[in-house]
Amino acid sequence: MTTRRTTRRTTAAAAATLALAAGLSGCSGFTGGGDDGADGALTFTTWASESEQDSFEKLVAQFESEHDGATVDLKVVPYDQMFSNIDAQLSTGDAPDVFRVDYGNLGVYSSQGQLLDLTGQIDDEDSFQPAMLEAVSYDGAPYGVPHQTDVSALLVNTELLAAAGITDLPTSQADAWTWDEFGEVATKLRASLPADQYPFGVNWQQGGTPRWLSWLFQAGGALLADDGTTSEIDSPEAAEALGFTQSFFEQGWVAPSSSVKSTTFADTEFSEQTTAMAFVGSFLVPELADTDFDWTAVPMPVDERGATDLGGNALVATADTDQGELATEFLNFMASADAMTEFCAATNELPTRTDIDASSIDFAVRPDVMPVFVDQATTIEPSDVKQLTSPYLAEITVAMQDQLEAAFTQGQSVDDTLSALDEAVGQATD
Structure with a gap:
């Protein structure tokens, strides 16, 4: 769910050492040793696109100017090195005070006691979207601040659709294509396009495999039961x-090599x-x-309900930081309404606070298509x-990638795929 090619491609983060949380309290000036022995010094590691890095630099400078x-x-590192570096640093006690983590990986760290428990320390906690607070929580306790989110919608080449006679495009969840209507659109495109062009591409490649769950949620299904451990995938x-997503390949709606x-x-295929x-x-x-x-953007199709992926990232502090007080102050600053609005406007990402009207953000690029993404984000449910x-x-x-690949490209049956996934979920949660 989260790169310009790699900045949001989810990777599996390995669990490392168990650490104790540092004490927290509010302050206006800072003393005490950091990891490098300097008073009031934080280390902050992240990956970033060009616009994200520029925004981070500006906000860091503002924070320093406001905190004597x-x-x-x-420190900005490539995404494909980010978590292997963090894991190694956690194991040696040399991790940064603060780092960025995608929501899909946060649970790996919080469940191992590697992040600072922020219970009672998040400013205006009630101002964050409940679903996003759930994204940074483990066993009911928050272990980070939901810094921003991004979701998937459907981009359409209006010229190619018009050539296929498709000009009536949905603009919101209220008139989103149903699965049947989406299939009709894909069928018209397949008939109109040459053999080396395809109706659409799906962004579930490699680390994006959990995006398949969007289709499961749209159908009204679930991966796990409410207890978080019982499989509901079969x-x-x-x-x-x-069956519907398998038909993408059977009908020639997607490229055979796009599994x-x-x-x-998918964005490369589109461009x-x-x-x-x-x-x-x-x-x-x-x-x-x-x-x-x-091109323009339209909502993702709906079945029993609308759904999309959970992109975006949290900012977290490591549990054994010597700068817990300052780290918490920095997290609250970065997740404040003003800072979040500035960051999202510059990066075409979405806020996680209810007191920010995403529809009023002056997005830097293609603000005309962003309302569709803003609307799409409302389909994310806490469950x-x-x-x-x-x-x-x-x-x-890991198992999902293997089984979906077999279903999509090797003809493995729906029943066999779900049975294998059910067994894999049981083994993972046992």
Whole structure:
């Protein structure tokens, strides 16, 4: 769910050492030794796109100017190195005071006691969307601040759709295509397009495999029961979702090489006009802004309900930081309404606070399409978040990738796929 190519591709983070939480209290000036022995010095490690890095640098400078004696050492690393570095640093006690983590991986760290418990320490906690608070929580306690989110919607090449006679496009959840209507659109496109072009691409490649769960949720299904451990994947709803997504390949609606283990992402196919439509996260809108064809965004299709993926990231502090007080102050600053609005506007990402009207944000790139993403975000339910942030999801995802690949490209039956997934979920949660 979260890169310009790699910045949001979910990876499985390995659990490391168990640590004790540092004490927290509010303050206006800071003393005490950090990891490097400096008073009021924080280390902050993140990955970032160009616009994200620029925003982080500006906000860090603002925080330092508003907090006498505080310094923040911002370190930007490639996403594909981020969590292997964090894991190694946690195991040696040399982790940064603060780091960025996608919601899908946060549970791995919080469940192992590696993050600072922020119970009672988040400013204006009631101002955050309940689903996003769920995303940073483990066993009812928050272990980070939900810094931003991004969700997938459907981008459409209006020229290619018009050539196929498709001009009536949905604009909101109220008139989103049903699965049947989406299938009709794909069928028209398949008949209109040449053999080397495809109706659409789905962004479930590699680390994005959990995005398949959006279709499961749309069908009214679930991966895990409310207890967070019992598998619910072998169900009629899951059979419907798997059968429908399997038909993408059977009907020639997607490229045969675009399955979950593909190395070519949906946004690349769309920008190269290999596909007429693509499921894409809002964070990729800036990368697609300069294409030489007209495109817009429409909502994801709906079945029993609307649903999308949980993209975005939290900011967390490590449990054994010597700067717990300052780290907490920094997290609250970064997740404040003003800072969050500034960050989201610059990066085409979405806020996690209810006191920010996302529809009024002056997005830097293609503000005309952002209302669709803002509306799409309302389809995320707390129960979805609980499953997408499960500490077991990383292990389950490995099995999901293998089984979906077999179903999509090797003809494995729906029943056999769901049975194998059910067994894998049971093994992961046992």
